Amino acid sequence: MNNLSFGGASGIMVLVAYAVMMLVIGYFAGRKQPNVRQSVRSYYLAGQGLGFVALFFTLYATQYSGNSVVGYAPEAYRSGFVWWQSVPFMTAAIAAYLLFAPRLYVIAKRESFVTPTDWVRYRFRSTPVNLLVAALMLWGLSNYLLEQLVAMGQGISGLTGDTVPYQIGVVAFVLVMLVYSWMGGMRAVALTDVMQGIALLVGVVVLLAGALYLAGGDLGDVTRYLIANEPDKVQVPVTTDSVDWLSMIIMIGLGAAVYPHAIQRIYAARDERTLKRSLAIMAWMPLVTTGVVFLVGIIGLRLFPGLSTDASEQLVGVIANEVAGINLFFYATMILLFGGVIAAIVSTADSALLSFSSIVSRDLYARHISPRASEARQVLVGKIAGVVAIAILLVVAWNPPATLYNIFVLKFELIVQLAPVFMLGLYWNRLSAAPVFWGMLAGALVAGGMTVAGVDDLYGVPGGLVGLALNVVICVVGSLLAPDSTRTPEPPRTRRAETEVSSAAS
Incomplete structure (x- = not known):
């Protein structure tokens, strides 16, 4: 670990090069949208004009991020083969998207939705439901942002051999992120996603090949080593x-599909065909991303046995540096992965920050504080x-409170409570506002209460899923027993439109 291939001037140069590319992309993305600073639809949804390539990679970046590369390999290192669950729960997220995304897109396009809660306001016409949904989304997004800040610092520190300290790396790239997202909004975010997605896909595959080479070239030998040791x-x-x-497959599959920033990407698609094509390709990504990262973590057990929890959090960086020392090809591809x-x-x-900003500005400020704001x-x-x-x-991330995986799971405990609002709400007309409110609140309190009490699960079922089960029961039983009489009847035009949506979805 002392003879690192990255580090010093070379590591800093790679970081600077990627930062400059992101800033240039943000600049030109802003130039192509003259009204990006004046239009919420341009700034938050790229004018609802994302094509297949941009939409696919921005969906890919939403699902696979710092936690899926920097965090998942260490979890495989600590857990072993049981962490193969990371592959099917990413697949489950795509299945959940397909349950509601095309249908939601048709309505969102027709009604000009901008934020995820626009659907909630349209469907339930209830201020308490809107505010509770906004609160849960802001919690999930804050947690998600914290996770990325921790991953950012650990990734930079590990991949440069501590040449760039954790805290300095976080602050520097947060500033870069703020600048280019301010300049180009969603379009800048989507275009940087294309750049990082290509680099990540190529890099993780070569990382696996290099790690396997260092371990002797035989994955069976790695397994035999683990059986023995x-x-x-x-x-x-x-x-x-x-x-x-x-339980984790169900919870994360449903939770990842209702990420607020994932829903906004559904809104941002150029058309329904583009959305469906992107989701079809996304169905293969768990195998070539999460599956590959899982194998890297397993091989890490053979290459670097006995790492502590804290040391294992930098496993990807340590392996990448070792792989870079094999030859020039691996060095070049690890630079690609590194950036x-x-x-x-x-x-x-x-992406999470953009969605956070949209909810605050549109759903809180414009709806409740200054309705006449331009x-x-x-x-x-x-x-x-x-x-x-x-x-x-940043203050919290300065001394991260838990491993990346623990932070990752914590946000799902609450964000998954939104699943009935979108999935039941799109298909069951009888679902009512009052049961939805009390179901979400009860589910969130149960999940949060179990977390605060230190109860990780109930007979293997995580608190988030226990809360979701209670949530669904309250939603269904409450809607059957007491249909919402306060809901404003929909005009005939909307009912006919809903029939058109049902036909389009089928």
């Missing part, structure tokens, strides 16, 4: 672990809110 990492899971596996990992983390953070002022308020949020989260 760390049998607990390859044994058949006990029943509780199996229940936990299935791609950092760019992936930054691009994911800016769109230009709404954009400005959103930018300021984003800076304030980042400043607060």
Whole structure:
């Protein structure tokens, strides 16, 4: 670990090169949208004109970020083969998208939605439901941003051999992120996602090849080593672990699909065909991303046995540096990965920040504080809110409170409570506002209460899924027993439109 291939001037040069590319992309993205500072639709949704390539990569960046590269390999290192669950729960997220995304897109296009809660306001016409949904989304996005800031610092520190300290790396790239996202909005974010996505895909595949080469070229030998030296990492899971596996697949599959920034990407698609094509390709990405990162973590057990929890958090950086020392080809591709990992983390953070800003500016400021505010002022308020949020989260990220995986799971405990609002709300007309409000609130309190009490699960079922089960029961039973009499009847035009949506979805 002392003879690092990256470090010093070379590591800093790579970081600077990627930072400059992101700033240039942001500049030209802004130049192509003269009204990006005056229009919420241009700033937050790229004018609803994202084509196939940009939409695919921005969806890819939303699902795969710092946690899926920097965080997932260490979790595989600590957990062993049981962490293969990371592949099916990413696949489950795509299945959940397909349940509601095309149908939601048709309505969003027709009704000109901008923020995720625009659907909630349109469907339930309830201020308490809107505010609770906004609060849960802001919590999830804040947690997601914190995760990316921690990943950013650990990635830069690990991949440069501590040449660039954790805190300095975080601050520097946060400033880069704020500048280019301010200049180009969603379009700048989507175009940087294309750059980092290509770098990440190529880099992780070559990282696996290099790690396997360092381990002797035989994955079977790695497994035999684990059987002999760390049998607990390859044994058949006990029943509780199996229940936990299935529960996590369900919870993360549903939760990832209702990320606020993922929903806004549904809105931003150029047309329904573009959205469906992007999701079809996304269905293959768990195998070539999460699956590859899982194998890297398993090989890390052979290459660097006995790492502590804190040391294992920098596993990807350590392996990347070793792989870079093999030959010139691996060195060049690890440079690609090196920048791609950092760019992936930054691009994911800016997506969450953009969504956070839109909810504050549109759903809180414009709806409840200053209803007459111009769109230009709404954009400005959103930018300021984003800076304030980042400043607060930087204080927390300075001394990260848990491993990346623990932060990752914590946000799903609450964000998954939004699933009935979108999935049941799109298909079941009888779902009512009052049961939805009390179901979400009860689910969030149960999930949060279990977390605060230190209860990770109930017989292997995580708190978020326990809360979701209660949430769904309240939504369904409450809507059947007491239909919402306060909901404003929809005009005939909207009912006919809903019939058209049903036909389009089928």
